[in-house]
Amino acid sequence: MIPAGYERKHTNFDRMAARYNVDRTSAAKWSQEEGFPEVLFTAGQGGQQIYDEDEVDAWLREHHFGTWVQSQQGKKNPFDLPKGGPRDLLTLRRIGELEGRALKRDATPVTTLRTYLSKKILAPADRTPDDGGQPTVTEPMWFRETSYAYITRPRRTRRATKGEAGERPAAPKPRAGVGDLLDLDLPAGADTDLFTLQEIGELDGEARGRGKATTVGTMKNYLSQKLLAPADRTPGDGQEPAVDEPKWYRSTAYTFIRRPGKLGGAAARAPRRDAEATGPLRDDLKLPAGADTDLFTLQEIGKLDGKARGRGKATTVASMRTYLYSGLLAPADRTPDDGQEPAVDEPKWYRSTAYTFIRRPGKLGGAR
Structure with a gap:
């Protein structure tokens, strides 16, 4: 229930998913990233988390700009472009320069803009030298309204045609006998978000538990060995948005980061069965009361698990998936399109199932 007198616009994971055209799981994962706005309050039987809508939008623009841009199509001046007369x-x-500012990157080079002009992505100049108009101009110029129509145009990542798909190098597959891709805890986002080689190295070092970024030199070695697929985007490839260095889609980068092999540091410590995991369920844990059929997501179970078992922080979704795969957590009681009511948009567990998992035998950590 929204507190009396509350006036700020609010949102939740379902609304975020609808507004930014992502699934609910991706929206929920944003809340685990650094700097995400604090929960304002919880509402409903399941303790739904409520956030300030404007704070979430500002955070998303800063941290997931590609996703934010896609949500702005059709809105009036979403990029805060300078005001002025339409025929300036x-x-x-x-x-x-204005396009770079709007998209939070370097200015789009004039050579790239000329390419867009030849492809009719940018309209022809409204004014040219000796066109007889006033004031006289010494080079091609565009009205502000024409320029802004170009900058705020719908932007979609071009998909390869069937012919191109056959020519495009495929992402590297794990070598025979090495194993499946690892299930690592990585930031959520659109598959088509773009990353530089350095950014992939930073994610790789953190996700694989090394405590420091994988160097660009090492990343280039992985690239030459075809452990990392060739860049999805390169300067002058004619796609949108323009790039000024090789970049990889999130999906390509994550396939590389999840490659089979040893992990270092904290990432190597996967959840395991406790030595005494064969005993009776614990009955000394404090858990919120509620109906056995209340539904919980994997993330929500992780939060309850971390708190109840005294760790001081939530059990990560990646760890929860490992528990699920190992059989310590039973399969979801509800799944999308299972025909039951109410409908769910992601796997969910009954309170009774979740609590059976949380009360599993084994040592507790931290506060009792």
């Missing part, structure tokens, strides 16, 4: 004149260079 702008040069090609100025258009590139």
Whole structure:
């Protein structure tokens, strides 16, 4: 229930998923990332987390700009472009500067804009030298309204055609006998978000528990050995948005990061059965009361598990999946399209199933 007198716009994971065109699981994972806005309050029987809508939008623009951009299509001046008259004149260079500012990157090079001009992505200049218009111009210029229509145009990542798909190098497959991709805890986001080689190295080092980034030199070695697929985007490839260095889609980067092999540090410590995991269920844990059929997501069970078992922090979703795969957590009681009511949009567990898992035998950590 929303507190009396509450006036700020609020949102939850379901609303975030709808607004930013992602699934609910991705929206929920954002809340685990650094700097995500604090929960304002909880509501409903399941303790649904409520956030400030404007704070979430500002955070998403800063941390998942590609996803944020896609949600702004059709809105008036979502990029905070400078105000001015619709027929103010702008040069090609100025258009590139404004586009870079709007997309939080370097200015779009004039050469790239000329390519867009030839492909009719950018409309022809509204004014040219000796066109007889006033004021006289010495180079091609565009009206502000024409320029802004280009900058705020719908942006979709171009998908390869069937012919191109056959030519495009496939992502590397794990070598025979090495094993399946690892289930690592990685930041959520759109598959088409773009990353540089350095950014992939930073994610790789953290996710695989080394405590420091994988160096660019090492990343180049992985690339030459085809452990990392060739870049999905390169300068001058004609796709949108333009890039000024090789970049990889999130999906390609994550396939590489999840490659089979040993992990270092904390990432190597996967959940395991406790030595005394064969005993009776614990009855000394404090768990919230509720109906046995109340539904919980994997993330929500992890939060309850971490608190009840005295760890001081939630059991991560990646760890929960490992418990699930190892059989310590039973399969979900409800799944999307299972025909039951109420409908669910992701796997969920009954309170009774979740509590059976949380009360499993074994040592507790931290506060009792």
